Amino acid sequence: MRILTIDTSAIASAALLDFDPQDPVKTAELVANFATVDTRSQAEELAPGVKSLFTDPVAEGPALDAIIVGTGPGPFTGLRSGIAMARTLSFTWGVPLYGMMSLDALAQQVFDTPKKDSAGRALGPLAMDDFVIATDARRKEVYWAKYSAGAHLLDGPHVGPAADIFGVPVFGAGAGLYEEVLVGNRCTVHAPLAHAQPTALELGRAAIRKITAAGSLEGAGLLDSTPLYLRESDAKVPGPRKRAL
Amino acid sequence: MNQANPLILGIESSCDETGVGLVRGTELLTNTVSSSMDEHVRFGGVIPEIASRAHLDAFVPTLAAALSDAGVTLEEVDAIAVTTGPGLAGALMVGVSAAKALALATGKPLYAINHLVAHVGVGLLDKSIAAQYDGGALPENLGALLVSGGHTEILRVRSIASDVQLLGATIDDAAGEAFDKVARLLGLSYPGGPAIDKLAREGNAKAIRFPRGLTMPKYMGTAEAPGPHRYDFSFSGLKTAVARCVEGYEARGEEVPVADIAASFQEAVLDVITAKAVLACREQGVTTLLLGGGVAANSRLRELAGQRCLAAGITLLVPSLSLCTDNGAMVAALGAQLVMNGVAPSDLAFATDSSLPVTTISL
């Protein structure tokens, strides 16, 4: 099975992955991967990046088994650029489209990253118990969700100040941004993943884990491509005009 | 690619209309538009974030409807064109991302085009206008007056594919925006243009003398020594004057003569717009003026522009209203002109530009 994953909830990224849905042991094979460095150029770089994953996108695209897009939460304009791209590719190629919460990508990365001692020896998983993924929601807030040690979603996603998170290890760019507040709340912040952003590659790994566990794409409990905005538009209905009296 | 008579798919998302149009050369095949206008009514104006969210959900259904309406497949399309500016940044981003996806998925060339120039290109699709000219070309010495909720400009078009100049523009609010704000002051519904147009017919346009923005000699100068804003517009002072006027009636405990205010306000806006457009045409050698933008629906604008152009010997062209408001067909029409003129397509890495100048016809 071959899937294209796209995530623009923070940086812009896309990945092409091969795997066998019936064989959870066989590791996924990364065909091609693309990711930007910054979070401000999604619309410019995403399309050339997706194109670069293929030798001939016009021929290879329709042969994909699925497109999976990160549905956020993340800053709206960037998030929409990835979802607009994924929906249009899905329509044009006639390939089924699914969504996944972008924070799942970081949870998968925590799950896959071993804890190491000073000599570089693996000491088991990075998170031994429940943990939180937090990303930058701007306006002095984070997008966050709580996961079990096995990277299964327990609670969220939420948007709010980092001060709302208590007593858990916190990973992701939101952890690095608000380390002081989090440590004050008895949270721990781990250097290797304190600045990490969701990527399409990790999102794909999380998707493959769900799909192989279910044995099929349809049974994997993936979302649709509806964006997880979590915030209303800022528009206010104007009140009645003050009369001059 | 069929360069002589290309089949172009055009995408528009610069404001609150999600448009997909299909054009073959200068022949309109379909003009499919999904508007989020209803969602903005309670706010009395376009809310960019609401418009962007609506574009995302409307795009694929609008695309599918356009293809099915025109009876063409994506394989048959020769090139794709998309509005890359000017417009609302977040809204532009949705159409551009979708257009890039279409281009990379189909391998078709993509043209990132200027929304304002597309308002002119749409004239080629109008049968009544085309009937006046041979060979599907726009007339010589062409100018355009674009009036909408998002922009107010006077353009000179020497070549639709390669030479467009800005003669004048609003320095603050767009005319349509002023109509919306004044409609709110008068307790009328959104959008303000049609509401004021209707009410103004019952009022006296000479009842109140509202200010005409940027018409003083220090701004106008002379034909030989033009002032800094000879062909420019300003509507924010007018809006304030209407507010003061309404407050004056209320403070005196008198009934507000809404119809007279609507008529007088509308006359102040349209008097300046048409006078300056005709002045620019005469001084710049423009002999045909094309009207575009949503405010072209205003009956008094059509009437006044008609009278003044006739008096000055200028031919006025007014495309049908569905082509004047923002739509994908106008984008496709300009895209077709670019293809027919051998203009190179855009690189897939182009960026949207919310203040793209009219001189940049495509990226």
Ligand SMILES: [Zn+2]
């Ligand atoms: Zn427009």
